[in-house]
Amino acid sequence: MDMPDTTDFDLERFLPYLLNQAAEATSRSFHATYKASYGMTRTQWRVLANLGKFGSMTARDICTISHIEKTKVSRAVSALEAEGLLTRSPSPQDRRAEILALTDQGRVIFADLGQRAIAYDQALRAQIGPEIAAQLDDLLRRIIAEGELGPPED
Amino acid sequence: MDMPDTTDFDLERFLPYLLNQAAEATSRSFHATYKASYGMTRTQWRVLANLGKFGSMTARDICTISHIEKTKVSRAVSALEAEGLLTRSPSPQDRRAEILALTDQGRVIFADLGQRAIAYDQALRAQIGPEIAAQLDDLLRRIIAEGELGPPED
DNA sequence: CATTAATAGTTGCACTCGCAACTAAGTCAA
DNA sequence: TTGACTTAGTTGCGAGTGCAACTATTAATG
Numbered sequence: 001m002d003m004p005d006t007t008d009f010d011l012e013r014f015l016p017y018l019l020n021q022a023a024e025a026t027s028r029s030f031h032a033t034y035k036a037s038y039g040m041t042r043t044q045w046r047v048l049a050n051l052g053k054f055g056s057m058t059a060r061d062i063c064t065i066s067h068i069e070k071t072k073v074s075r076a077v078s079a080l081e082a083e084g085l086l087t088r089s090p091s092p093q094d095r096r097a098e099i100l101a102l103t104d105q106g107r108v109i110f111a112d113l114g115q116r117a118i119a120y121d122q123a124l125r126a127q128i129g130p131e132i133a134a135q136l137d138d139l140l141r142r143i144i145a146e147g148e149l150g151p152p153e154d
Numbered sequence: 155m156d157m158p159d160t161t162d163f164d165l166e167r168f169l170p171y172l173l174n175q176a177a178e179a180t181s182r183s184f185h186a187t188y189k190a191s192y193g194m195t196r197t198q199w200r201v202l203a204n205l206g207k208f209g210s211m212t213a214r215d216i217c218t219i220s221h222i223e224k225t226k227v228s229r230a231v232s233a234l235e236a237e238g239l240l241t242r243s244p245s246p247q248d249r250r251a252e253i254l255a256l257t258d259q260g261r262v263i264f265a266d267l268g269q270r271a272i273a274y275d276q277a278l279r280a281q282i283g284p285e286i287a288a289q290l291d292d293l294l295r296r297i298i299a300e301g302e303l304g305p306p307e308d
Numbered sequence: 309c310a311t312t313a314a315t316a317g318t319t320g321c322a323c324t325c326g327c328a329a330c331t332a333a334g335t336c337a338a
Numbered sequence: 339t340t341g342a343c344t345t346a347g348t349t350g351c352g353a354g355t356g357c358a359a360c361t362a363t364t365a366a367t368g
Contacts, residue, residue, distance in 0.1 A: 009268030011203045011220070015278050015287070016180040018294040021221065023173035025298050030170055041324075049165045060346060066165070067175070069326070074347060096333045096346040114163030124169050127300050128293060133169070139282060139290050140172040144179050146281050195354070214316060223356070228317060250316040250363045 019143075030120050034113055038083075043068060043076040045113065048102070051086060052110035056101040058091065085109060173297075184274050188267055192237075197222060197230040199267065202256070205240060206264035210255040212245065239263060 011017050027042070034040045040048070050062050059073045068076075077100060080086045085106035088098040102110060125133035165171050181196070188194045194202070204216050213227045222230075231254060234240045239260035245251040256264060279287035 009203065009264075009272055010207055011200060013275070013291070014271055015275050015290070016177065016184055017200075018291060018298070019173060019177035019180055022294040022297045023170065023177040025300075026170040026173055043324085046165060046171070049163065053164055058346080063346095070347070071326070071349085072324085074349090075324085078348090091346095094334070094346075098347080110163075117168055118163055121167070121169050124297075128296055132293065136169070136290070136293050137167070137172060139286065140176040142282055143176045143278075144172070146179075197354085212316080217316095224317070225319085225357085226355070228319090229354085232318090245316095248316075248364070252317080 026124060030117065033116055033120075037112075038109055041076065041079070043072045044079055047073060047076045047080060048085065048106065048110055049114070049117075051100060051102050052107065052114060056099050058097045058099060060097065062100075080106070180278060184271065187270055187274075191267075192263060195230065195233070197226045198233055201227060201230045201234060202239065202260065202264055203268070203271075205254060205256050206261065206268060210253050212251045212253060214251065216254075234260070 031042060034045045046066055046068060047062055050066055051057065054061075054065070059070065059077055062068065062073050063070050077086065077088070081088060084103055086100050086102050088100055091097040091099050128136070185196060188199045200220055200222060201216055204220055205211065208215075208219070213224065213231055216222065216227050217224050231240065231242070235242060238257055240254050240256050242252040242254055245253050282290070
């Protein structure tokens with residue numbers, strides 16, 4: 001009737017750790033791409049990608065869709081605007097909100113990075129096998145959806 | 155003979171993005187645990203966990219094993235030492251290196267957090283199903299191992 | 309040996325992040 | 339319409355991070 005030996009804990013078998021390592025490994029080289037080409041932050045890239053995908057929307061919409069904190073979005077929007085990649089225009093329905101839209105230049109860059117992202121993603125999936133990659137997608141989405149299973153409540 | 159429409163790029167199908175979201179979702183609540191209980195950083199927790207698992211080793215060993223940047227390790231070690239959770243002693247073989255070892259207090263905390271980590275990990279795996287979780291482990295390890303498949307080389 | 313290169317670890321700096329506090333605008337109800 | 343409450347977005351601040359430069363020591367090479 002042994003208790004599990006607590007010194008048995010092994011980071012290498014800890015799912016959050018593995019997910020982090022995998023995320024960092026796969027993010028790093030693509031991050032280098034958009035950073036080198038356009039001096040972009042990961043958050044900026046994500047905001048750009050959302051606007052590219054969905055068209056005009058407010059900062060709040062981006063927060064809701066992508067689960068990025070509003071302060072990160074706010075700063076990313078400022079930076080992208082300063083670079084001339086997006087414009088803000090006041091929302092007619094709500095004067096607190098601003099409608100964000102990519103400029104032509106923003107769309108060009110989104111097209112470029114989008115293409116490279118697709119290529120990178122395909123290379124990744126090819127390495128682990130396309131069917132398995134599809135399974136992986138499902139698993140990750142489930143984990144994301146389960147979201148926080150509240151703290152261990154000990 | 156269409157080129158793939160570049161506006162088709164969808165963050166939600168981008169593996170690095172999914173991995174990141176999943177990693178953040180699973181890390182967040184456990185991060186809250188060690189932060190609240192011991193005011194620890196993720197890097198500090200990882201250094202502690204490595205020392206707990208492998209016993210005495212140098213900072214460089216930790217870097218090699220866990221792929222954490224040496225500056226992060228350096229600062230984490232300083233912080234853990236300041237908290238009295240580890241000691242440094244000069245290496246007899248190499249006067250540049252220091253041998254790191256957990257103090258009794260460090261081991262107690264490692265035991266505590268290790269236990270909680272195991273519980274958290276098991277809860278996570280239970281949610282997605284244990285067999286599937288095992289598959290996920292394999293996949294993640296493969297992705298980590300493939301490591302950087304060099305930048306797209308376009 | 310003497311020099312040059314490599315390595316262990318630290319530090320300075322510029323930047324990103326997370327959180328709380330804040331402004332401005334909209335909502336709801338008495 | 340006034341007052342309490344919520345929401346969109348911004349800003350200040352403390353803290354963590356990445357990168358490059360640096361010290362001290364060890365290894366390698368002529």
